Amino acid sequence: MTLNLEANQTPGLVCAHNHFYSALARGMPAPPRTPHDFPEILKLVWWRLDRALDLDTIYWSAKLGALTAVEAGCTAVIDHHESPNAIEGSLSVIAEACSEVGLRVNCSYGITDRHGPDGAEAGLAENDRFLSEGGRGMVGLHAAFTCEPDTIAAAAELARRHGVGVHVHVAEGEVDTWQKLGGHTDDHWLLVHGVHLPDDHGLSGTIVHNARSNMNNAVGYADPKRFAPDNRVALGTDGIGSDMLDEFRVAYVRAREADVTIGPDLVWGWLENGWYLFPEARHDVVTWDYAVMDPWRLAYTTQVSPTEVEIDGEVVWVDGVSTRVDVGETKAKAAEAAGRLWSKLETIG
Numbered sequence: 396m397t398l399n400l401e402a403n404q405t406p407g408l409v410c411a412h413n414h415f416y417s418a419l420a421r422g423m424p425a426p427p428r429t430p431h432d433f434p435e436i437l438k439l440v441w442w443r444l445d446r447a448l449d450l451d452t453i454y455w456s457a458k459l460g461a462l463t464a465v466e467a468g469c470t471a472v473i474d475h476h477e478s479p480n481a482i483e484g485s486l487s488v489i490a491e492a493c494s495e496v497g498l499r500v501n502c503s504y505g506i507t508d509r510h511g512p513d514g515a516e517a518g519l520a521e522n523d524r525f526l527s528e529g530g531r532g533m534v535g536l537h538a539a540f541t542c543e544p545d546t547i548a549a550a551a552e553l554a555r556r557h558g559v560g561v562h563v564h565v566a567e568g569e570v571d572t573w574q575k576l577g578g579h580t581d582d583h584w585l586l587v588h589g590v591h592l593p594d595d596h597g598l599s600g601t602i603v604h605n606a607r608s609n610m611n612n613a614v615g616y617a618d619p620k621r622f623a624p625d626n627r628v629a630l631g632t633d634g635i636g637s638d639m640l641d642e643f644r645v646a647y648v649r650a651r652e653a654d655v656t657i658g659p660d661l662v663w664g665w666l667e668n669g670w671y672l673f674p675e676a677r678h679d680v681v682t683w684d685y686a687v688m689d690p691w692r693l694a695y696t697t698q699v700s701p702t703e704v705e706i707d708g709e710v711v712w713v714d715g716v717s718t719r720v721d722v723g724e725t726k727a728k729a730a731e732a733a734g735r736l737w738s739k740l741e742t743i744g
């Protein structure tokens with residue numbers, strides 16, 4: 396189907412890597428001490444937050460995350476989830492919350508050996524359960540450096556069995572053992588970050604670039620254009636919202652900082668590659684409050700918002716209001732859930 400879009404319309408934008416579980420993290424208590432590098436950011440912030448999650452806080456974080464995605468004209472999100480104390484059923488909770496808002500979502504549970512072999516087994520089982528029940532998803536793997544070789548092999552095998560790819564963080568920081576993924580990957584895989592991958596890494600799949608997150612964690616510049624043509628490049632937010640026009644602008648200025656000859660068409664192409672990952676989004680229609688949705692203009696125009704978002708033929712957002720859920724009530728309940736999550740977080744060392 397080809398859409399005849401007006402100049403102020405685009406298909407639905409795709410976020411190729413997100414963590415809805417971080418939607419309630421904004422405003423959370425500071426970590427016990429200031430992290431000094433990326434491994435410490437993981438240990439002191441994210442690996443404490445994920446242990447505090449239960450199915451209730453997962454639901455409200457996903458619902459808030461879904462609402463803010465639609466609000467920004469993003470109609471499809473590829474989510475990567477971890478909640479080691481609430482694994483079973485977690486992917487269905489996320490899918491349900493997104494479906495209530497009308498957002499398309501692809502779910503995966505990030506399998507890891509950080510919590511021993513039982514934790515890895517439970518993560519594998521949750522991916523298998525969700526996919527077996529017909530859920531839209533992939534097999535999630537946290538990262539090679541937190542997984543035993545057998546766990547990586549089992550995830551790859553499970554993905555093959557379900558005809559999907561593996562969604563995995565790759566060489567985000569300098570400390571990584573991405574080489575362990577060699578021999579397992581195929582074109583369906585999502586290789587997230589790739590900051591410290593060499594040009595000739597030999598892995599197959601789409602590299603997902605998360606420019607803002609990488610800067611926030613001071614892990615370095617991925618320079619994703621170096622992976623073409625062997626790997627397609629797409630854009631994700633890594634949990635910092637789902638505003639893909641904003642992410643495009645940040646990825647663009649970061650690319651310019653490294654090479655001032657780069658134009659916005661290259662980075663806009665990375666955003667468009669999201670439609671290879673989530674083809675249905677190409678048929679969604681977003682009407683914007685800006686006259687000409689052209690990469691050159693958008694690179695330098697901030698605060699562009701949708702006036703209407705149509706997903707799967709249904710208008711789910713119009714003039715700042717969801718047609719599906721009460722925005723004010725959802726935000727209030729998400730704030731209450733955030734309070735519960737932060738209280739629990741205080742008890743986790």
Ligand SMILES: [Zn+2]
Binds near residue numbers: 413587
């Ligand atoms: Zn991530």
